[in-house]
Amino acid sequence: MKAFRFVEWQQPGRLRDVPVPEPGPGEVLVKVGGAGACHSDLHLLEAPAGAKAFGLPFTLGHENAGWVETMGPGATGFMPGDPVIVYGPWGCGLCMNCRQGMENYCQTPGKPSPGGLGGTDGGMAEYLLVPATRYLIPLGDLDPREAAPLTDAGLTSYHAVKRSLHLLRPGSTAVVIGAGGLGQMAIQVLKALASATTVVAVDTSADKLETATSMGADEALISGDDAVARIKDITKGHGAELVLDLVGVDPTLTMAAQVSRVLGHLTIVGLGNAALPVNFHGPAQECSVAAPFWGTIPELLDVINLAQAGKVKMLVEHFTLDDAAHAYQLLHDGKIKGRAVITPNG
Structure with missing residues (x-):
C-alpha cells in the first residue's frame, strides 16, 4: 500500500510503498477515510535529528477516521465496514490515568505513543493498524473524510x-x-x-x-x-x-x-x-x-456527539495521498482555511 512517511529529519515527508499490516490479537485494521494534516506534524518534520526519543521512518497522520476492515483475534465490539474515528494518544491502558480514559496523560514512561506522531505508524496510508478497540469510537452517519480532525483539533x-x-x-x-x-x-x-x-x-x-x-x-x-x-x-x-x-x-x-x-x-x-x-x-x-495536551477518551465521545447533533463541524479541504506533500506546504504557508485532510481511499 502507499503511505506518506517521515523518513528524514528536517526534510518533507515522502510517499513510499509499505506492506499492509496484519492485525494481531486485540488489534483492528482500519481502512482510512481521512487523516488530518496538523501543525504538530510540521513541528515534527522540522525538528533536528536527536530532538525526539523515537527513530525513523514512520507513517504520518494522527487525526484518523475510516471503516473497520479486519478484526484481529479476540477483538470484539465492531464489524467490518463500521465507520469509526480513532482516539490518538495511545497509552498503556493500565495506569490510573489510563483507567480513567486519560491516556493522553499516561504515566508509563515512553507513553503515550500516538500513531503518526510518536514513532508509530499513523493514518496517511490506505490502512491503519489500531492497537486496541478501546481507541475506536463509532461515527454513526458522520463521514470519516469530514470527521477525522475531530480526534485532535476537535478534542484538543x-x-x-x-x-x-x-x-x-x-x-x-x-x-x-x-x-x-x-x-x-x-x-x-x-x-x-x-x-x-x-x-x-x-x-x-x-x-x-x-x-x-x-x-x-x-x-x-x-x-x-x-x-x-x-x-x-x-x-x-x-x-x-x-x-x-x-x-x-x-x-x-x-x-x-x-x-x-x-x-x-x-x-x-x-x-x-x-x-x-x-x-x-x-x-x-x-x-x-x-498547557493541556490533547483530551480524554470520554471527551472524544462528547465531541462526536456534538458533531452528530450539528453543533460543531470542521472546515476541511481534501487532498489525495499523492498530494500530501502539497497539503503540508500549503499548511506551512498559512493557506489552509480550516484543516487539510488526506483521503487515501478516495
Whole structure:
C-alpha cells in the first residue's frame, strides 16, 4: 500500500510503498477515510535529528477516521465496514490515568505513543493498524473524510474549553487567539457549551476572522494593540475569564497576558515554543496558566456527539495521498482555511 512517511529529519515527508499490516490479537485494521494534516506534524518534520526519543521512518497522520476492515483475534465490539474515528494518544491502558480514559496523560514512561506522531505508524496510508478497540469510537452517519480532525483539533479544543467552563457564566468573555483549524473549533465548542459567553476571535488574517464570525464569534479582531484595547473595553477593563492561545508565539503570549483576568485562566494550546513570562506583575493576579495536551477518551465521545447533533463541524479541504506533500506546504504557508485532510481511499 502507499503511505506518506517521515523518513528524514528536517526534510518533507515522502510517499513510499509499505506492506499492509496484519492485525494481531486485540488489534483492528482500519481502512482510512481521512487523516488530518496538523501543525504538530510540521513541528515534527522540522525538528533536528536527536530532538525526539523515537527513530525513523514512520507513517504520518494522527487525526484518523475510516471503516473497520479486519478484526484481529479476540477483538470484539465492531464489524467490518463500521465507520469509526480513532482516539490518538495511545497509552498503556493500565495506569490510573489510563483507567480513567486519560491516556493522553499516561504515566508509563515512553507513553503515550500516538500513531503518526510518536514513532508509530499513523493514518496517511490506505490502512491503519489500531492497537486496541478501546481507541475506536463509532461515527454513526458522520463521514470519516469530514470527521477525522475531530480526534485532535476537535478534542484538543474541547478539552481546553471544558476545563474552564466554571468560569464562563453569563456576562463572561472568552478570547480565542488564532482562528485557524483549532481556533475555529474552539469557537464552536464555546458557543455550544457556554452560549451566554462573549467569544472574541483574534488573528492576523482577515479571511480567517471572517470564517470565525461565520462559526459564531461575537467579535473578530485583527491582532495588535487595538485588539487589546477593544477586549479591555468589552470586559470593562477586567480582562477575559478565559484566554486560549492557539498559536503560542511571543506576540500572542504577550497579548494573552495583557487581556488575562484576575482569577481567570490563560490556556496555551499552540506549539509556537515561545515562553510566557510569569511574575507578580503578569499575567493578572491568580490567573491560572496551563498547557493541556490533547483530551480524554470520554471527551472524544462528547465531541462526536456534538458533531452528530450539528453543533460543531470542521472546515476541511481534501487532498489525495499523492498530494500530501502539497497539503503540508500549503499548511506551512498559512493557506489552509480550516484543516487539510488526506483521503487515501478516495
